[in-house]
Amino acid sequence: MPRPSDAAEIMQRLGELAACTETRGEITRLFLTPAHAQAISLVCGWMQQAGLSTRLDASGTLVGILPGPSQDAPVLLIGSHIDTVRNAGRYDGCLGIITAITLAARARTLSLPYAIEIRAFGDEEGVRFPVTLTGAHATAGNFNQTWLAARDHNDITLATALANFGLNPQALAENTCAAHRAFAYLEIHIEQGPVLEAANIPLGVVTAISGAARFEVTVTGRAGHAGTVPMSQRQDALAAAAAMILAIRDIARARPNVVATVGRLTVAPDATNVIPGTCQFTIDLRAPEDALRHQAEHAITAALHAVAHADNVALALRQTHEAAAVTCDPRLQTILAAAIEKSGLPIRHLPSGAGHDAMAIASLCPVGMLFVRCAGGISHHPDESVMESDVEAALHVMTQTLQSLTPTDFAPGNPPA
């Protein structure tokens, strides 16, 4: 039988990796579980087949190394994650790692002026512990010691889980996971959204990973009898909340790249014949630029107060989360775009609304991301799907990118033009 094409081999390996799961019949691979260990050993074997030396760092990140021309050669990091959400698809995270292995195998013949380190992170989805991106933060030298005390739903701490996995949590304190001499980080990832598919474009250059803010809103009116209180005298917390939610939607709609979601709503007393007295809901607000997000946030705050005033209800707004946007390095964007153009494909720049390991690496070195179109924009779901021809295109573009990268262009003191 002839050897399968590189892209076909990647698709086949993704299928094999999908079999590393905690739950039969679905893909569920949480951080530091036996399924994660199984995935590490499978991926480790493929890395070694590609001629890479391998090790597992203290944060549970599998590292595959292709040496550079000298001991102290600069290092290109290529990463993504091999953990999944519960009942996941097979491409989110894994596509980036499996493709990187094939790329590293190709790179052996390219005599590049740098080393390549593939970093297969194990904790991107943050499903098991109430902390996330711990592996990527460790690679960046930013592991926070307090994370070791985080507990999963069985009350096992991260420190214990790492130790049970054969790792030494103490090494995290000594920062031994940090990547040295990294001049840039690249990540290949499925888009997880419908933009590329709608535009009929296989690949996209990521401009930024959106920053996010979350709020909890409490609207307090007055509960009352649904039959006896005239409409003019009501303080209906739910009706006011409904007007607020539509205002939030309209504010986001009016601003390109801003997305706002009200995903949870509770009503009290929650009875058919009682006017709602209080209503609580959440807001998740994201934008690729922090200024844009702050602007939307101000507009939302003003609109909510206006509704509260008009509807005679009290309003309390509490911020529960904030993460700054991360801009993808303009030089890496240019190199990726040029490689796409050289492949004869249309160039599309787009922000990422979802978080990625790249966010945590951005404090270490410039980061760049290549998105691969996925069917229906579906992710975190077994129906996740990617075309082999798009994987072929991603391989082609990334091979070109590896050849275009010049580490000295990224030296400190040589900022983006």
Ligand SMILES: [Zn+2]
């Ligand atoms: Zn992912």
